[in-house]
Amino acid sequence: MDIGAVDHVEFYVGDAQQSAFFLCTAFGFRLCGQAGPETGLPDQRSLLLRQGGISLVLTSALTPEHPAAAYVALHGDGVANIAFEVTDAAKAFETAVERGATVVEELAVHGRDGNEVVTASVLGFGDVAHRFVQRTGDRDDFLPGVMDIFAPDPDEAEQVLSTVDHAAICLPAGQLRDTVAFYEKVFGFSEIFEEFIEVGTQAMDSKVVQSPSGQVTFTLIEPVTDRDPGQIDGFLARHGGAGVQHLALLSDDIVAAVGTLESRGVRFLETPDTYYSELEKRLGSPELKISDLRRTNVLVDQDHWGQVFQIFTQSLHVRRTFFWEVIDRHGARTFGSGNIKALYEAVAREKTTA
Template structure:
């Protein structure tokens, strides 16, 4: 009989809702990494996973190796190259193996360690794949049947945002540990015998970061995969004083798979979403959330194992206590312990959510993890976004990536300028071009000039600019004010709801 690890069940929501969907949950998440053994061991040591399967030269894979690790129903696969690109000496490798080797090396060069494939468990691989391809999805692998002595697995793969893929898998006729070609790794890792257990139920959701206007990719989920918009929030609710983003959560028809998508929104400084896209060199998976039945115990044990989390200021909990009292919400957990472990809280009239975010688990500031506990609450912590953004910004500032941004926006054209704050004059414009060129560029590209003013993080603007003295700014005197005249309904992007320093004159519309 196969061990329990060999048959992780997808999310229980499908059973609870008494439906028989095409999607039955997350099957696994495959990472491309530089060292698969080391990555697997890291998740064993810090997150309490167990290595359950292996594929490498001993199993007939001569160009790459993979380790499969599980905790509860969450399953990660770490795949790494074991030869250099353009390897010609090993004649045993197939064409498909060489193609994957090139793909892994290209991924590592472009993105670093990161998520390559978010695999979905489905009950009809061919049906889901055919519908996806007929509705615009790009096929990476047509439906195929993989067999060994333990049975058969049917799978197919399509492309999603960036270089990420979705493999569709039906393993209902398979009794093996993972997939054909993998061998079981027996025995629990001895390190887990010495360290406290981490109780993970399943993967709750996987978040994808997009570039500017990248939320257009949700159309692929709607058309190709029959997903629907489960939850959405715009930049006025998802912002700090300096940065913002927009987010939409896509869900499978039966809502057992949830895929939040983020894109940056206009802000005073570079957002964590922009930072991700720059370091990852494109869209990709930002974080994976593990659902746990007891977040306090999980975080205490994770901390013991050496996991580091984002910190939350004390003012957050002072405000949260007032909000909970005002809403007459009672938590089963001790809020003092939640504060001790920096656990965030969100709630509505029906229930509440507890969540916490690790720091990045790779060298690039890209991928991190979330631990989440749901108590009759299906949201994604919208009430915590401001605090979460500020926590990320503190880390961004330490990396030197919380940069100033003075944005001139016209249509889809964005040009960044930097401003300095001087004691003698609240604002000194450093345009990097003369006013004649500025006027020409504005007249050619837009009817509206938008100023987003920024200041160094260690300084505060002491005197908000007086709109009445707009003509007294020397660097703007040479620019006729008629070019700033724009209809009041001109809008290129929804505006973040946070503090702005805006300039306006009678009859002229400014942001």
């Protein structure tokens, strides 16, 4: 199965216009298109946001029958579909179904002015689906014949984010191994990293799976049930089952990106000063100045290939479930061994002080 990068991520939300306003104002996304009753979709409103190579689709239900209505009622706003670029959507769809995937959306062909997009979806984890997307012609015509595309915005905000780096996914206890096996069997992913994380009396298991192209990466996390309940258990309870805890967006300059995003109103998790005081003992000299990392609360870790710099936003979700990550890779292909624990501790601090 020839899976390339993440084509787009679709969120089901209660109010697409309100969500788009926040993402455009705070994160610098640009509103590029819309679909709804006027384009032949009577039961939904979808807005397309773009920045760099990132495409987000925000979909709100206009009738109780649309799946976004049930999703938002169960989970609140959240990720409903992580779409994959493929060279042959029909073949990818057929192969996935033959390997045991459940059909969510049948094969569909959309065309206009010589541009064509072929799509089909199968179920991934929980109730989150994966859409295979095959594009021919002008890629800016996101869904030809279905979505109206707007003219470029002459006052486009500075773009500090480039691509979707990975998604972090919380799973109920006991589902981690089966989910890894499912992605290996159905989509041809490989396990590239694993870690058992202990924080006080809490613990969780984490495994990372990645597509053969290296462009689609999922961090899968489950709680350990013989320890005290922790933030993963909290996510599962508040979200109502498995789901995307955060999306990581790649930046080429994380220090500058944090400054820009904070100036627009984005708020990030804070890191204790002791983290930076002990940093050189743990990792040696990082490639970015420790003073800059301390000032911006950016975390740093390393693997065999290089260093990775990360920071996580505070959650603005009403249930305190979904949040965003900004990541900057200096050669690192995975996540090192310290930042997941640091994130776990930072999120725990935020919840106790909220």
